[in-house]
Amino acid sequence: MSISSAFNLASSGLRVTEARADLVASNIANASTAGYTRREGTQVSGGGQSVDLRMVRQIDDRLAAMSRDASAALGKASVGGEVLRGYLSTLGDIADEISPAARMATFQAGLDLLANNPSNPSVQADVLARADMLVRSLNTASNALEDSRTQAGASFESAAGEVNTALSDIANLNARLLGQTAGTSGFSSLMDEMNQRLDALGSQMDFKSRWEANGTLSLFTAGGTELVNGTDAARLSVDRQSGAIIADGTDLTPDRPGVRGITAGRLAGLSQMLSTVIPQMKLQQDELARGLVEGFEAADSSLMAGQPGLFTDAGAAFDPAQRDGLAGRLSINAAVRPDAGGALWRLRDGMSAATPGDAGATAQINAFITAFDTARPIATDAGLGSSARLGDMAANMVGAQHTIRVIADRAAGTAGIRLAAFEDGRSTVEGVNIDTELQKLLEIEQSYGANSQVLNSLSNMIDTLLNAV
Structure with a gap:
């Protein structure tokens, strides 16, 4: 993998992590909002050069x-x-x-x-x-x-x-x-x-x-x-x-x-x-x-x-x-x-x-x-x-x-x-659990740190190459 490809992947990873954090923040902010359906982010590949986040509403149509x-x-x-x-x-x-x-x-x-x-x-x-x-x-x-x-x-x-x-x-x-x-x-x-x-x-x-x-x-x-x-x-x-x-x-x-x-x-x-x-x-x-x-x-x-x-x-x-x-x-x-x-x-x-x-x-x-x-x-x-x-x-x-x-x-x-009974089931699927969302924030923080480390390593690598010339 080239340095540019790695850089693109790490950058898009940061953008996805930021988008996931926004989703979690939105879920927490709307936990008590009537009619709000919990959102989840699904990562999709951008042709091998990047990753994107797709928003998905959590709903069970049959249960509804x-x-x-x-x-x-x-x-x-x-x-x-x-x-x-x-x-x-x-x-x-x-x-x-x-x-x-x-x-x-x-x-x-x-x-x-x-x-x-x-x-x-x-x-x-x-x-x-x-x-x-x-x-x-x-x-x-x-x-x-x-x-x-x-x-x-x-x-x-x-x-x-x-x-x-x-x-x-x-x-x-x-x-x-x-x-x-x-x-x-x-x-x-x-x-x-x-x-x-x-x-x-x-x-x-x-x-x-x-x-x-x-x-x-x-x-x-x-x-x-x-x-x-x-x-x-x-x-x-x-x-x-x-x-x-x-x-x-x-x-x-x-x-x-x-x-x-x-x-x-x-x-x-x-x-x-x-x-x-x-x-x-x-x-x-x-x-x-x-x-x-x-x-x-x-x-x-x-x-x-x-x-x-x-x-x-x-x-x-x-x-x-x-x-x-x-x-x-x-x-x-x-x-x-x-x-x-x-x-x-x-x-x-x-x-x-x-x-x-x-x-x-x-x-x-x-x-x-x-x-x-x-x-x-x-x-x-x-x-x-x-x-x-x-x-x-x-x-x-x-x-x-x-x-x-x-x-x-x-x-x-x-x-x-x-x-x-049905509403309880819907609440489990559609509703927001604050504890679960907070756990996701910890995972997002770790993901953000990992992508930042990749970018930092790439930056150091480029600096080393430039100094060697």
């Missing part, structure tokens, strides 16, 4: 993809608790005295007491109070569920906005990556930004990605619909009433037959909440209210066709065409309210009785009690079976609705554990 899938699963499962927590606390559990199931049992017990004291005004007033509490429990639950629907709708639109921002940012990053050279500082910084956008997107929806030959990233839904192609990004729009998700005219709504859409993430969870879960809960409420209205109409022998019974639809008899929202409109017939011109004795004699009957009569009261023992038909899409007694229907409704959150919380717990 699994982490984002777990994040999407957690995002979807967390929606149940996020949206339903307030409503379910208002609804109460089966054993809670505020729940419709408990209020139903309390009202039935009051009718039993009235059957033993049919003419006692205080017992009659107590039955009316219990009926009021039952009605209020359903009214309150209906209003709380509507509030949850409103909250879910707002979150749905917000999530879609975050997805649109992330997709647009990814397309913009693609445009900036086109002018970059792999292995440079600028390229690595852009890749860190891309990594952050993908992680943020992962909690909102599941997706697939593919790096193209030109260095840009293409993005697709789990079903295969294109979201980002080079510098072009799809734009999502949502319908908070139906839970539909549309991307530039293409349906992405979860669980729709033939749709190549999304299956996980907060966006999917909120879509299902608006399209399926909350509507079914609302239907269950309305079916229970219908059972009360129809059951007590059928049990009241004083009524003519079209007249309202004890439980009414805002004062009117049940109208099959007006079932939607019935739980929120459920009310007690004014005919039994003294403060509205009614009379408590109608709880004994029937809502349309013109005058008080026998003070000791119990036939009508027993007919009301029998209404609780008669199985009422239930709409099949309510998810509570085809028929049930009123008390069982109330208990089944409360139990089924709490089960939805229990299942969601269990799924969130499982997804959270998976996400933590």
